[in-house]
Amino acid sequence: MNRDKINKFFDKLPTHVIILFTMAVWIIPTVGLLITSLRPPQAVGNTGWWTVLSPPPGAAPYSQYCASCHGADGATLPEADLSNPELVGQYPRSLQLLAALRQDINGQPHMGDIPLPSAQEAADIAVYLRQLSEIDASSQFTFNNYIDALVGYRGRSTYTADCAAGTQPPDINCNTSDLLNPRGMGRAFLNSLILTIPATILPILFAAFAGYAFAWLDFKGRFVLFALLVGLQVVPLQMTLVPISRFYAQVGLNGTFLGVWLFHTGFGMPYAIYLMRNFLGTLPRDLFESAYLDGASHWTAFRQLVIPLAMPAIASLGIFQFLWVWNDLLVALVFLGGTTPVMTYQISNMVTSLGSGWQVLTAAAFLSMLLPMIVFFSLQRYFVRGMLAGAVKG
Ligand code: HEC
Known part of the structure; x- marks a missing residue:
């Protein structure tokens, strides 16, 4: 780069900074709005939209304490498959999980030489296991909000599921004519x-x-x-x-x-x-x-x-x-x-x-x-x- 170019770059620097700043001010809330509108209600209630890409809090303690035997996906030990919802369902909270971890397996401590996780870590792991085994199946993203908004919000997020299963309450009409519903x-x-x-x-x-x-x-x-x-x-x-x-x-x-x-x-x-x-x-x-x-x-x-x-x-x-x-x-x-x-x-x-x-x-x-x-x-x-x-x- 010769001197002219460098000078030019610095002359324009304030303009570039202002343009970038304006773009950020406009784009960040818009992206937030879009992501929030695609998330299921309980996720919106629990965490902000910026957390969608960060790993859940239980992922780190899980890989630290459990992954060496159970594997990253929880399925390495077939007898104790942590991706199986039926097994994980028996350990809804840290209390039950810690009890299982304290029990000996074949006369050996469950975790071998690895120390037990703390209560907080165990709680995070318990939540993480529910996601791993897809008990909390609600995927991270959904179009239900858009459907609810388009056809008129009925106050229930299960609207589409109910309509698909044919179990909808009598006040709900699942036809496509709902698109012209005056409330939507x-x-x-x-x-x-x-x-x-x-x-x-x-x-x-x-x-x-x-x-x-x-x-x-x-x-x-x-x-x-x-x-x-x-x-x-x-x-x-x-x-x-x-x-x-x-x-x-x-x-x-x-x-x-x-x-x-x-x-x-x-x-x-x-x-x-x-x-x-x-x-x-x-x-x-x-x-x-x-x-x-x-x-x-x-x-x-x-x-x-x-x-x-x-x-x-x-x-x-x-x-x-x-x-x-x-x-x-x-x-x-x-x-x-x-x-x-x-x-x-x-x-x-x-x-x-x-x-x-x-x-x-x-x-x-x-x-x-x-x-x-x-x-x-x-x-x-x-x-x-x-x-x-x-x-x-x-
Ligand atoms: C040193 C290896 C090892 C580590 C570390 C380990 N486990 Fe296990 N886990 C086992 C073995 C072995 C079994 C028993 C498999 C069987 O039933 O034969 C088991 C069984 C289980 C079971 C099923 C218990 C039951 O009653 O059937 C759960 C739940 C479990 N582990 C959770 C965890 C969690 C959560 C962690 C991390 C905090 C962890 N384990 C860490 C080896 C390990």
């Missing part, structure tokens, strides 16, 4: 999609029209109107909840998707128009003038010049609006309520009704994260360009 996330996922897609597309479409008009059409009062629209951004959404829901009640829009689409469109547009106008204003004037000279109408210019050129701005607006509507609880709660539950509504219900069942909550939370992550990663290459585009020139 399956139906809510659909509702969220139906709500979010138009509520993302509509404001951006209108904002593109308006941005084009503000940037390239000459009409009277254009600046006043634009300033007014920009000013609208400061109107708090909460202030309008009462008047708008009263108005919706009069025209019958309460509890309908159309009402929520209109609401989100109205509140998304001021910022979207502001960003679109600033972006379109930076496009070269010659481009439009030569297009008009060639006889292009405004509509053609809009379709063939503006839409393709404004893609970065449209994409970054799309991401923001999508995330905002997808994660919004307030508007969905006020205008849709529980009859048409969306994902945020369903998750908020789980928090209040399932005090200790939060392995299902983690699964539901992860489900609701999936789509925004897909949207973000598929649009992110436009994203940086779009961020800069709005900001550099006005």
